Amino acid sequence: MQKRRSWAEPYKIKMVEHLRMTTPEDRERAIAEAGYNTFLLRSDDVYIDLLTDSGTNAMSDRQWAGLLLGDEAYAGSRNYFHLEDVVRRRYGYRHLIPTHQGRGAEHLLSQLCISPGDSVPGNMYFTTTKHHQELAGGRFVDVIIDEAHDPTSEHPFKGNVDLVKMQRLIDEVGPERIPYLSLETNVNMAGGQPCSLENIRAACALCHEHSIPVFLDATRAVENAYFIREREPGYETASVADILREICSHADGCTMSAKKDALVNIGGFLAVNDDTLAERARNLCVVYEGLHTYGGLAGRDLEAMAIGIEESVEYDHIRARVGQVHYLGRRLMDAGVPIVRPIGGHGVFVDAARFLPHLPREQFPAQALTAALYAESGVRSMERGAVSVGRDRETGENVYPALELVRLTLPRRVYTQAHLDVTAESIVDLHADPERVVGLEMTYEPAHLRFFQARFRPVVGSVVLRRRRQGAPATEPAAAGSTIP
Ligand code: F0G
Numbered sequence: 001m002q003k004r005r006s007w008a009e010p011y012k013i014k015m016v017e018h019l020r021m022t023t024p025e026d027r028e029r030a031i032a033e034a035g036y037n038t039f040l041l042r043s044d045d046v047y048i049d050l051l052t053d054s055g056t057n058a059m060s061d062r063q064w065a066g067l068l069l070g071d072e073a074y075a076g077s078r079n080y081f082h083l084e085d086v087v088r089r090r091y092g093y094r095h096l097i098p099t100h101q102g103r104g105a106e107h108l109l110s111q112l113c114i115s116p117g118d119s120v121p122g123n124m125y126f127t128t129t130k131h132h133q134e135l136a137g138g139r140f141v142d143v144i145i146d147e148a149h150d151p152t153s154e155h156p157f158k159g160n161v162d163l164v165k166m167q168r169l170i171d172e173v174g175p176e177r178i179p180y181l182s183l184e185t186n187v188n189m190a191g192g193q194p195c196s197l198e199n200i201r202a203a204c205a206l207c208h209e210h211s212i213p214v215f216l217d218a219t220r221a222v223e224n225a226y227f228i229r230e231r232e233p234g235y236e237t238a239s240v241a242d243i244l245r246e247i248c249s250h251a252d253g254c255t256m257s258a259k260k261d262a263l264v265n266i267g268g269f270l271a272v273n274d275d276t277l278a279e280r281a282r283n284l285c286v287v288y289e290g291l292h293t294y295g296g297l298a299g300r301d302l303e304a305m306a307i308g309i310e311e312s313v314e315y316d317h318i319r320a321r322v323g324q325v326h327y328l329g330r331r332l333m334d335a336g337v338p339i340v341r342p343i344g345g346h347g348v349f350v351d352a353a354r355f356l357p358h359l360p361r362e363q364f365p366a367q368a369l370t371a372a373l374y375a376e377s378g379v380r381s382m383e384r385g386a387v388s389v390g391r392d393r394e395t396g397e398n399v400y401p402a403l404e405l406v407r408l409t410l411p412r413r414v415y416t417q418a419h420l421d422v423t424a425e426s427i428v429d430l431h432a433d434p435e436r437v438v439g440l441e442m443t444y445e446p447a448h449l450r451f452f453q454a455r456f457r458p459v460v461g462s463v464v465l466r467r468r469r470q471g472a473p474a475t476e477p478a479a480a481g482s483t484i485p
Pocket of ligand 1: 128
């Protein structure tokens with residue numbers, strides 16, 4: 001077979017969306033008005049939006065055509081049956097309960113399975129997942145391997161479950177107080193890091209020995225399947241679709257935010273094998289989401305999701321998607337910027353604690369770096385550190401996690417390599433003179449999932465990014481982009 005050299009995209013651009021170019025003064029004003037929280041910026045003020053890969057995908061012409069096939073019947077829409085068929089074929093679960101997005105499915109699963117006082121193990125927390133588990137009275141217990149908390153560890157499967165930690169929890173609280181293992185594929189908060197099939201098989205076997213069900217968070221399971229093909233002996237020639245089926249076959253069901261892997265702008269689902277659980281989920285779905293054949297979505301959304309799932313498992317698609325993320329990561333690594341290793345599947349995670357060693361953790365270095373990067377170049381990123389983790393539920397104190405990260409998340413099929421060059425250049429510029437970045441203090445803290453709406457101010461002065469010192473080298477990335485040879 002001919003050796004494939006580039007990860008270049010298996011598609012071309014048919015329609016463009018214009019971006020507004022901003023000046024440093026515009027951006028300084030915008031980030032101050034947003035309380036130094038990139039979630040509170042207007043997207044019109046953003047040049048390159050790497051806030052999230054969630055719902056920001058570019059749909060294909062096939063998906064747009066599918067929207068016109070939307071059957072907007074209240075009940076029994078044909079698009080529901082199409083999606084059910086695709087989910088059965090690609091994920092392998094018998095029952096499909098659509099939801100408006102991933103957290104809708106997390107809500108249903110948590111309410112149905114968790115009793116107050118239960119322990120819910122997971123391979124690292126995700127914000128909404130943990131929140132729903134706690135709202136249902138559960139206590140999240142982290143059972144991911146230690147390497148996941150070390151941004152410098154090169155472990156190829158940092159998403160793996162630590163079987164010793166899992167066994168210890170079973171011994172401590174008893175299997176009857178563990179409603180399920182929440183097993184996330186391509187673990188987001190660890191930096192988009194995969195689980196090996198060997199570990200998924202073993203973790204599921206351990207749980208099943210004790211009659212503990214396993215539910216996947218399959219949000220980025222296709223990216224995980226791609227990494228298994230690349231890294232796990234024995235899977236070099238397997239198709240990504242077959243690996244995905246095998247991952248799912250070990251678990252009892254999954255929650256899914258289709259806004260990621262499945263290439264749509266909205267949607268999600270809960271999928272399970274157990275008939276009784278499915279019946280109960282359908283019943284709860286009508287209370288919170290909508291009738292069980294639409295789950296808060298329009299028929300056309302279901303159709304776009306069905307087509308998106310089929311496109312998501314195509315090898316050339318997923319290779320280009322992950323290839324683009326790795327291109328950005330390698331540019332930063334080559335310039336000495338501290339990032340989480342190995343490079344993950346959906347984004348590049350900058351180690352803000354090492355990037356800004358002059359800022360104490362109480363001044364939220366990752367939050368400050370997101371604000372400064374925006375001010376520098378109009379690139380929007382997301383804090384994934386102490387602000388995202390929140391407070392200890394018992395002591396009320398801020399929790400300072402091992403990972404204090406800034407996530408540069410790549411929407412699928414949206415940006416070009418030149419956009420990534422601009423992003424890399426502006427981060428490298430900041431890294432050359434990190435003391436320009438000023439720490440932040442929180443001025444408003446909402447009760448739930450505070451990172452979305454919290455507000456901050458600089459601890460000194462009135463800007464988060466001091467001007468360059470005279471004579472310091474600089475490019476003006478948003479205006480100039482990559483140097484033209
Ligand atoms: N699980 C994981 C692993 C996620 O990354 C997300 C969302 C969800 C569940 C919840 O899904 O947003 O559709 O309700 N992650 C987004 C992100 C918000 O930016 O990482 P949702």
